[in-house]
Amino acid sequence: MSATPEDAVREAGQYDDLVKSEYEHGFVTEIESDTLPPGLDEDVIRAISQRKGEPEFMLEWRLSAYRKWLEMPTPKWASVHYPPIDFQSISYFSAPKKKEGPKSLDEVDPLLLETYEKLGIPIEEQKALAGVAVDAVFDSVSVATTFREKLAEVGVIFCSISEAMQEHPELIKKYIGSVVPATDNFYAGLNSAVFTDGTFVYVPKNTRCPMELSTYFRINTANTGQFERTLIVADEGSYVSYLEGCTAPQRDENQLHAAVVELIALDDAEIKYSTVQNWYPGDEEGRGGIYNFVTKRGDCRGARSKISWTQVETGSAITWKYPSCILRGDDSVGEFYSVAVTKGRQQADTGTKMIHLGKRTSSTIVSKGISAQHGQQSYRGLVRIAGKAEGARNHTQCDSLLIGDKCAANTFPYIEVKNPSAKMEHEATTSKISDDQLFYCRSRGLSEEDAVSMIVNGFCKEVFNELPMEFAVEAQKLLSISLEGAVG
Amino acid sequence: MLSVKGLKANVGEKEILQGLDLEVGPGEVHAIMGPNGSGKSTFAHVLSGREGYEVTDGSVTFDGADLLELEPEERARIGLFLAFQYPVELPGVNNTYFLKAALNAIRKSRGEEELDAVSFMRLMKERLKILHLDDSLLKRPVNFGFSGGEKKRNEIFQMAMLEPKLAILDETDSGLDIDALRIVADGVNALRSPERSMLVVTHYQRLLDYIQPDYVHVLAKGRIIRSGGKELALELEEKGYGWIVGEEAA
Numbered sequence: 001m002s003a004t005p006e007d008a009v010r011e012a013g014q015y016d017d018l019v020k021s022e023y024e025h026g027f028v029t030e031i032e033s034d035t036l037p038p039g040l041d042e043d044v045i046r047a048i049s050q051r052k053g054e055p056e057f058m059l060e061w062r063l064s065a066y067r068k069w070l071e072m073p074t075p076k077w078a079s080v081h082y083p084p085i086d087f088q089s090i091s092y093f094s095a096p097k098k099k100e101g102p103k104s105l106d107e108v109d110p111l112l113l114e115t116y117e118k119l120g121i122p123i124e125e126q127k128a129l130a131g132v133a134v135d136a137v138f139d140s141v142s143v144a145t146t147f148r149e150k151l152a153e154v155g156v157i158f159c160s161i162s163e164a165m166q167e168h169p170e171l172i173k174k175y176i177g178s179v180v181p182a183t184d185n186f187y188a189g190l191n192s193a194v195f196t197d198g199t200f201v202y203v204p205k206n207t208r209c210p211m212e213l214s215t216y217f218r219i220n221t222a223n224t225g226q227f228e229r230t231l232i233v234a235d236e237g238s239y240v241s242y243l244e245g246c247t248a249p250q251r252d253e254n255q256l257h258a259a260v261v262e263l264i265a266l267d268d269a270e271i272k273y274s275t276v277q278n279w280y281p282g283d284e285e286g287r288g289g290i291y292n293f294v295t296k297r298g299d300c301r302g303a304r305s306k307i308s309w310t311q312v313e314t315g316s317a318i319t320w321k322y323p324s325c326i327l328r329g330d331d332s333v334g335e336f337y338s339v340a341v342t343k344g345r346q347q348a349d350t351g352t353k354m355i356h357l358g359k360r361t362s363s364t365i366v367s368k369g370i371s372a373q374h375g376q377q378s379y380r381g382l383v384r385i386a387g388k389a390e391g392a393r394n395h396t397q398c399d400s401l402l403i404g405d406k407c408a409a410n411t412f413p414y415i416e417v418k419n420p421s422a423k424m425e426h427e428a429t430t431s432k433i434s435d436d437q438l439f440y441c442r443s444r445g446l447s448e449e450d451a452v453s454m455i456v457n458g459f460c461k462e463v464f465n466e467l468p469m470e471f472a473v474e475a476q477k478l479l480s481i482s483l484e485g486a487v488g
Numbered sequence: 489m490l491s492v493k494g495l496k497a498n499v500g501e502k503e504i505l506q507g508l509d510l511e512v513g514p515g516e517v518h519a520i521m522g523p524n525g526s527g528k529s530t531f532a533h534v535l536s537g538r539e540g541y542e543v544t545d546g547s548v549t550f551d552g553a554d555l556l557e558l559e560p561e562e563r564a565r566i567g568l569f570l571a572f573q574y575p576v577e578l579p580g581v582n583n584t585y586f587l588k589a590a591l592n593a594i595r596k597s598r599g600e601e602e603l604d605a606v607s608f609m610r611l612m613k614e615r616l617k618i619l620h621l622d623d624s625l626l627k628r629p630v631n632f633g634f635s636g637g638e639k640k641r642n643e644i645f646q647m648a649m650l651e652p653k654l655a656i657l658d659e660t661d662s663g664l665d666i667d668a669l670r671i672v673a674d675g676v677n678a679l680r681s682p683e684r685s686m687l688v689v690t691h692y693q694r695l696l697d698y699i700q701p702d703y704v705h706v707l708a709k710g711r712i713i714r715s716g717g718k719e720l721a722l723e724l725e726e727k728g729y730g731w732i733v734g735e736e737a738a
Contacts, residue, residue, distance in 0.1 A: 436576045441590075445594040
């Protein structure tokens with residue numbers, strides 16, 4: 001028994017069976033998919049919009065995004081390397097075949113439920129134990145939504161974005177693309193044109209969402225790019241915490257994932273967004289891993305609002321991701337806490353942008369990068385203090401931990417200050433797990449693996465402290481598993 | 489308890505231990521003294537299984553086990569403890585958590601039940617009391633930002649918690665002022681018991697004023713060239729190492 005919850009987390013991180021080191025979640029569920037043939041043109045976009053029964057304004061928005069996307073170049077500035085992607089070889093829609101949407105879990109395809117069981121996230125159990133409502137995205141269509149009634153009681157809308165477009169078109173119309181416009185960047189443009197599903201959350205005024213909201217994404221059908229779209233709106237004085245966790249089955253060909261996440265916090269609202277990402281990183285040579293090109297941005301639109309990103313990134317062949325905050329409202333607060341692990345041939349270029357527009361806005365950035373084997377990692381962060389952002393503050397801390405001598409870590413901090421009253425702090429460190437540290441731990445009876453896991457978890461502690469409890473446990477476990485065999 | 493026979497070990501091409509023999513019985517405290525470069529620290533490291541040393545000849549049995557065949561953590565689990573000359577810092581790793589993980593790894597390997605947080609805290613309080621230490625070090629990361637004296641005290645505290653059968657104290661007196669030395673030595677003395685042997689590796693006699701050994705050995709050029717009771721240490725203090733080492737050479 002553990003005396004405190006903190007101990008429970010530590011113990012879970014420490015004593016879990018860490019035997020398997022190959023990617024644990026590499027299996028494929030056999031379910032017939034209704035899949036569009038590969039290729040992308042305006043007809044494909046019309047077909048997606050039609051299949052989803054979208055309102056006319058969405059189709060127009062998608063088509064306009066597509067036309068602009070055609071003129072955009074692929075971004076080349078990130079410190080990652082991969083062969084050019086053939087966007088015509090991707091199938092843009094894949095839905096598990098079902099005539100009617102399930103009304104309860106009993107109606108959900110048992111094979112799907114089994115998949116979640118294998119991932120260790122049995123919906124039934126979660127419902128009972130954790131009080132977590134799960135909107136599960138399996139391929140591109142949401143298949144199960146739980147706890148909706150309970151949320152509805154307090155007026156919280158938590159549903160797939162497809163449903164939201166039919167049931168709450170006015171909210172979608174008002175907010176979609178208002179944080180990440182379709183022209184924002186190449187992958188956001190593509191997502192705007194072809195996104196198939198995702199999550200919508202609306203928390204009404206002065207409402208504290210009664211539970212953590214959670215979505216598990218999973219890429220399943222071969223060659224199907226995933227283009228989720230998530231939109232979370234926290235109205236004045238509200239609070240919501242959202243958890244996102246990802247795994248994917250093993251595949252030979254690279255799979256593209258280009259999601260867009262938009263968060264909007266109005267006056268005095270707070271959004272906490274946590275991610276544990278564990279997509280297939282590819283084999284030892286990096287073949288077959290996921291390309292994770294994601295645009296995540298939060299808009300602190302209201303005064304005294306707060307948006308906090310916490311991410312633990314252990315998977316994917318390539319990660320290209322900068323969860324950002326636009327601090328528009330006066331006295332608004334942005335936070336970014338990140339742990340990123342690269343090993344094998346994984347590459348990650350990740351960081352954040354904090355755009356200070358309002359007065360007395362403040363932001364905190366804590367980034368912990370861990371590289372092992374041939375892992376390549378860059379922290380890329382921008383802190384911009386606009387001319388009107390009187391009294392803005394930022395604290396940035398970037399730490400890199402290297403394991404072995406073939407990996408690399410880079411830090412690219414960009415700082416633009418246009419108001420002389422700004423207070424900026426930047427700290428950066430790079431360290432290695434030394435043989436001395438390992439020997440010291442082993443001479444006290446700890447195995448080498450436990451020693452590495454302990455040192456790495458110690459390194460990441462500040463970030464794990466920001467995660468909700470159940471995610472912190474999962475994150476420690478993930479970290480231990482993913483660093484197995486990375487030493488020596 | 490510990491039986492070292494004809495131990496030879498290299499660092500790179502250089503032979504540092506050149507046929508070392510030593511017998512340590514249960515509950516005995518042995519001091520290993522010797523001039524700089526005599527192989528004292530190498531001996532401590534070879535016993536604890538540190539990499540970078542090649543054993544070329546000889547044997548070491550500990551409590552019936554062939555020590556040289558075991559990984560460092562396995563040696564720790566059967567009751568060997570090395571108090572480091574330079575304890576290593578582990579930033580972010582909480583001292584209490586570290587000790588609990590270590591103790592439970594050892595207990596698990598022995599088929600004993602792991603201690604839960606409550607029993608562990610109880611044990612920790614009890615050991616702190618024996619050593620007259622306060623708990624200020626326990627909330628901090630392992631050795632991180634500790635003063636020299638704090639680091640050495642932490643080593644002794646770890647020893648008290650892990651309850652080894654054989655503790656090797658590698659130059660535990662180095663870098664300590666006289667007050668810190670006394671605290672550490674008092675701790676070591678409190679942990680002496682008929683079941684626990686100790687190997688005190690030191691350059692100077694002064695530590696032996698506080699930790700009275702049963703036997704004193706002089707190590708030079710990788711071998712033990714003289715053994716005696718604690719009066720040998722006093723003789724060394726008075727005359728230096730030169731006369732013994734010289735005698736040996738003659």
